[in-house]
Amino acid sequence: MLAITENAAEAIRGIVAAPDIPDGAGIRIATQPGAEQPGPLEVTVAEVPADSDQVLDEAGARVFVEERAAAILDDKMLDAQIDGSRVGFYIGEQP
Numbered sequence: 001m002l003a004i005t006e007n008a009a010e011a012i013r014g015i016v017a018a019p020d021i022p023d024g025a026g027i028r029i030a031t032q033p034g035a036e037q038p039g040p041l042e043v044t045v046a047e048v049p050a051d052s053d054q055v056l057d058e059a060g061a062r063v064f065v066e067e068r069a070a071a072i073l074d075d076k077m078l079d080a081q082i083d084g085s086r087v088g089f090y091i092g093e094q095p
Contacts, residue, residue: 011061022047025045026064027046028045028053030066053065073091
């Protein structure tokens, strides 16, 4: 299962704390729509998970992982680089 670092959880909580985003929202990680094979992943803000999404919650930071992306990310770790108001997410190996 995808692990979420404290930096990533902090970044996610900050993103979904915006006043126009409803409670319970999170980020969604998915493969690109229409792709024949899993390739680059997309990260978007989502109000609710899709029916087949894997739902992860790390200290109040919700991550919705699309079914095909979950297979790719099963043994990975989500981390984040926070630079002022900019956030960059990246995937690494679990320790």
